[in-house]
Amino acid sequence: MIGFDGVQSLDIVGPMEVFAVANLHSPAGVMPYRITLASHTGGEITTHAGLRLAGAVALDDLPDELDTIVIAGGSEAALRHAASEDGVLPWLRARVPRTPRIASVCTGAFVLAAGGFLDGRRATTHWNACALLQALRPAIQVEPDAIFIAQPPFYTSAGVTAGIDLCLSLVEADCGSTVALAVARELVLYMRRPGGQSQFSAGLKVPASATPRLRSLIASIIDDPTGDLCGAALAERAGMSERTLSRVFRKETGHTPGYFIEAARVDRAKILLETSDWPLARVAERAGFGSMDALHRAFLKRVGATPGFYRKRFGPHSDCTS
Structure with missing residues (x-):
């Protein structure tokens, strides 16, 4: 789970809770997920709400093989840095060819877009940022009303809590509907949220x-x-x-x-x-x-x-x- 100073708190903790609860409801002795919070330099991450998240691993210290990368969204200034050559983008370019799943939560889609990874694909982001994403990258087929979109290996979700919906779908794909339903019940979630972003x-x-x-x-x-x-x-x-x-x-x-x-x-x-x-x-x-x-x-x-x-x-x- 990749964060940075200025990140949206729920973009981080929501998806992490989905995977953590999935570990609790998996068959005895099976731990399907090892969850790691990472940032460009590691250490402490300060969210845009002022919440301080300690213990992030530096990107360069992550294992060579990763199954899933999830990029959170955040403030405009934070995203500009994350999507720059001084931020996450160079590391991400090297990881894309060998990573089965690369996901974005909310405006984290702008990091994927900056690398050109979403060109020619369907994608979504926070409803209030869809027009900007489309203007910045006309080659992306932006779908403003989708909660999340899977175009493997890339997965994009709508605003903030929609990242939870996306990660719940990943759990269902990995662990089956029984585990996913147990996670949804424990976290008081819809297995399938009714409606699109227009509802909100x-x-x-x-x-x-x-x-x-x-x-x-x-x-x-x-x-x-x-x-x-x-x-x-x-x-x-x-x-x-x-x-x-x-x-x-x-x-x-x-x-x-x-x-x-x-x-x-x-x-x-x-x-x-x-x-x-x-x-x-x-x-x-x-x-x-x-x-x-x-x-x-x-x-x-x-x-x-x-x-x-x-x-x-x-x-x-x-x-x-x-």
């Missing part, structure tokens, strides 16, 4: 400076995108005229009410596609779309894929890590 980012797209009245209206739209959301109904709920609501909504969110409503309905449809086997007509109805055609058009516009393809990739019976 949708509500955050509303500026904190928005008025309480508008924030309340937006929360009600996200909570129930199937209700009567015509201009007159929204204006009445907000205590404004339609014209005033439209002006205030655009000023405070950057979008029209109609744009936001469609986004909320697409997010609801994503969750239904990820967690249910409902027919698409029922998904469309429960997400607030008037028809399957409306669902299809909205998905193509906002997701770049059809609802059927999205379900195949992220649905309850899909292999979303392939």
